[in-house]
Structures are given as C-alpha cells and as structure tokens.
Amino acid sequence: MAVGLDFGALADYAPVFAKGVAVTCELTLVVGGLGLALGILCAWVRTQGPRVIRPFVSIYVELIRNTPFLIQLFFIFFGLPAVGVSLGEMEAAILAMVVNLGAYACEIIRAGIEATPRGQYEASASLAMSRLQTFRYVVLRPALQRIWPALTSQLVIVMFGSAVCSQIAVEDITFAANFIQSRNFRAFEAYIAATLLYLALALLLRQGMRMLALVLFPRRRAVR
C-alpha cells in the first residue's frame, strides 16, 4: 500500500491559500464585531428591554439555535432573492453569520447579565441612575467579563462554521482547498493544509480575544 503524500505540490498555490486566509479573517472580524453587538442588544431586550418585543427575540434565538447554519446560509443566499432581496455571496455570508452569532451570543451574554448581584442594581438605583444607564455603565462590562471565555469559544465555532460559506462561492480557506484539489488532484494534502490553517487561526483568535479582554477589562476581578 503506497501512500504518497506530496505537500510540495501545494507550494505553487500559496497565493490561493493566502487569499483564503484573508477572506476567512475578514469574515471572522466583521462578523465578530457585528454579531457581538447584535448579541448585546438581544440580551438587553430579553433581560430588561420592552416586554412587547421580548417574544420576538426569543423566537429568533430559538429558530437560529435549532437549525443548521448551512440551511440558514442557503435560505439567505438562494431563498431571499425569490422574495426580492438579492445579496452578493460575501454579503449573504456576513448576514448569515451575524444572525447566527447574534443568537448564540444573546444567550451567553444573558447568562452573564443574570449573574449580576442584586446589590449592583440597588446601589445604582440609590445613585439615581436610570435603568439604561445602569445597564450601560454598571451591568454590561462585568457581565461580558464573566462570559468572555464562552464568547471566545463561540467565536471560534463561528469561524469554523464559515468553512460552509465556500459552498456559495465565498473564496475562503475551504474554497481555496477545494479549488486546489480540483486542479492538482491532491485532495488530502490540500485539506490537511486547510485544517492546519484553521487550527492556527483558532489559536490566533483565542490569543486576540485574550488581549482584547485585557483592554476591555483592565480591572482583573469581575463582581460575582
């Protein structure tokens, strides 16, 4: 049984992979920012926002968390044009990923908010802060700090999920691997290389989130 692996055959395609890495990074960064914002908004609505819109947020969260990302992506990219909303592949990918991350982030952040001790609310009230001010200045940061590790893991999951976007011709790492193996018929090597790239990006992403936490939460200890 001769198993010949030939990674040299990949060297010519380095620029293709480079492009893929750039696209995956771009997707992850844009989606990370927007998805986090959407998650905070939804978590606020679910915990202390207007009661009338709470059920809608719940339905959104449940729908997203109980269907595969692949179907969400196809629905947005292939389905929405049928009702007059056409998006380019990159826009569709970003929209699908933001909607997806938003739902998960909402639940994670909500748990962080609900762990806020009562005393924090009482102290803020006694200082004449409004509910929104309390949320913005007192509750949010410690809540994010509490759930930062979970949020980091979710972001990594979203980045791994972005591999699926290659299916609508977004030119990410997976797309690059698909392209290369269709040219040089070295599928195994191409996907090993892609896997290693994802592995490296995940490490980088975790490190980045750790550094971001240092900036966002300079005080070490969150109130428990």
Added chain:
Amino acid sequence: MSPFTTWDIVRNLLLATQWTVLLSLIAFAGGAVVALAALLARTSRNRWARRGTVFYIELFQGTPLLMQLFLFFFGLSLLGLNVPPWLAAAVALILWTGAFLAEIWRGCVEAIPRGQWEASASLAQSYFEQMRYVILPQALRIAVPPTVGFSVQVVKATALTSIIGFVELSKASTMITNATFQPFVVYGFAALIYFALCWPLSKSSQLLERKLNVAHRRH
C-alpha cells in the same frame, strides 16, 4: 408554473429526513461509546492514555467539522479504500461527537467531590470499581441535561455531510430546489423540519437542567 406542489416538496423533504435522523442516531450512539472510552482514558492513572486522549479531543474540537469530513472522505480513499459518503460521514461524525461528549462528561465526573474518590479508595476499590459503582452513577445524573443539549449539535452537524455528497435533508433540499426553482419554500421547510427535530431536544435539556437544580437545592 412549476409542476411540483408544495406537498410534493414537503413529502420528499420528509423522506430525506429519515437519513438525517438515522445518521444522527448513529453518530450519537457511536460517539457515546467513543466518549466513554475517552473519558476512562482521560481520567485514568496512565499518563500516555491521558495524553493521547487530550490530543484526540483537541484535534477534533480544534478543527472545523467540514475539514474532518473532507479528510475522512478523501483520506480513506487515499489508502486505496473506496469509501462511500455515508461511511466517511458516519466515521467523522462519531469521532467528532465522541470528542465533545468526552469533554462534557469529564466535566461531570470532575464535579463529583474528591471525598467520593477517597472514600471508595479507602474501601480498597480499584479504579474501575470506583468509576463503575461510585463515580459514574452520580456523574450520569448531572450529565443528562448537557448530553441531551449536545444531541442538538449532532443533528445540526449532519447537515454538513451533504457537502461530501451524503443525501440527507440538506442535500435533498438542494436537489429539490434545482428541480423546482423554489428555494424560498424548500429551504424554509427544511429549516422547519430541522427545528421540529431539534427544538424538543433543546427544550427537554432545559427542563431536565431545571429539575436537577431544584432537586439539588432540596438536599
């Protein structure tokens, strides 16, 4: 007008759903067996068993499932084996599920107080006797909610196997879309079917969790 009625679409989607369910069951059952073995190795006293298991878990949790699917699909053929998509899908999903369940269950085992290990050790029980009679029965109880919760991830993960050509609900959706040109309806219904599969699992996981917390407080 398309010659396909909505009922035609739904019926064909439901037919394909069988394969999604079957693959989920296989992945979950196989994954549970792998996870149990990994759990024992991961908490055992043998350093190499522990290291090997950590490597396995990190590898499968630290890379995209889609890559794992591709690697099994193309990798096994590289060994000269002709693997049908369903086999590659099943193997990859079992190993992926096993890695996650092993970590979930390890958390449950570690939640058992150290005194339980010490008391059973002082009664001369071996590692397997401790696990079998003292630790696992307690860990199992707290493991049920997160395990049920993870089954939702497994069902959703099966959608990815469509990409290596296994015909389940997602692949069928694409095929039906190509025939009917009604992507909005087809993917909409596909989403609803997935939701119908997953939501009861999510909900029961939450309920079980709540019940366990109440039981805990009573003691």
Added chain:
Amino acid sequence: MSLIAVTEVRKRFGANEVLKGINLDVAPGEVIAIIGKSGSGKSTLLRCINGLETIDEGSIMVAGAQLADDELHLRALRLKVGMIFQGFNLFPHLSAGRNVMLSPMVVKKISAKEAEAEARARLAQVGLEHKFDAYPDELSGGQQQRVAIARALAMRPLALLCDEITSALDPELVNEVLQVVGKLAEEGMTLLMVTHEMRFAREVCDRVVFMHQGRVHEIGPPDIVFESPKTLELRQFLGMT
C-alpha cells in the same frame, strides 16, 4: 510485633516538607490519639497510611502489607486498614445499607445475601439497623458518620484510621459517634485517631502522639502526656502556660 509500622516517613508538597521523618509503631488492639496544631501534618500522616498520599521517603507496613504506588499493593494495604473521614463521604446515590454492602460485594466478591447480612450486622453495631434503606440525605450528621463507620467495618479491617470524625458535627451529635468509637476500642479494634476531643482521648487511648511541625514531638500514655508534658510546645498546645 507491631500491626502498623511507620518508619522514617517523609512527605513533601512541592517545597513544603509536611512530614519530616515520622516513626510510629502501633501494636494490635492499641488505641492511639494524634493531637497537634492545625497544619502539623496529622491528616497527611493518616492519609499516607491509607495510601491516599504517596510518600517521598521511608516505609509504611500494615500487617505485612507494604505501601507502594501501584494498585495491587494499595489494594492489599487498604484491605487491612479502613478510614473514616471528617466529611463522612457517604455515597449519596446509595442507601445506607447499600453503602455498607458495596465494597464487600465488588472488592471481596461476596454474595449479595452475605453482604446484606454483614451490612445489617454492622449497622446494628453502630445502632442504625433501622436505617438500612435510608439515603444519606435523610440522615443526620451523626447518623451519617456512624454509617461511614459501619461501612469501613464491613471490610473487616485490622485497624481504623479516624481523621477528626466529629469535627463536622453539631455538638449534640458528637457523643453518639464517640460512643460507637469507644465501644470499638473496648472490643479490641486498633484505632489511630486524630482528634480534638481531649477528654475522650484521655479516657479511651493507650497512647497519645503530639505532632508538631511534621514531627512526633512527644509520645506516651495519656496521663503522662496530659499531666506532665515535657516540652514547651505541648504545654502551650494544652494551654498550660
């Protein structure tokens, strides 16, 4: 011949040497109390004798079973000494009776019927035969600790190690446990117990060991140790200065 022989035992946690060369011989049927300040290494010594901690130097022998860091040796050792813990450590998913039956059945492979008879006898010995089917969370602390004693006894150990077994109990529950231990002592069980119950130690024990900074600082019969301590540290510990 001593039943338990502890020879030049040293134990370190990282850089912190907790046992600094312990020597102790326990004769069969002897009852020994270990006293000393918090952090002097009392628990660590007991845990070493039960193989819950490994030792760095020296040796521990119990009735010919040598402490070593493999399952076979540990098992042989633990079949000879039982241990009772401060926090009871009953198995919460098993009834009191099942707690007592478990190890005889799975370790000694005796039949369920025999194990049950044994369990009922041991529970009767600690005055709890009527609690056979109760679960740990349905028992008071004192009752839980007595079940734990029955559980250890069911393995027919040659000696019992007790680490502050009444410290987690409400004051009114302490006596019921001490009574059980006192009865065991009368019946000739070898006991090695860390305790803060000085009166009990004085009445029941044959010898008292005073540990200080990881060493056996003084040792002797209770009336001598308690009445005329030789060292300043023991006098301070007993509040005599």
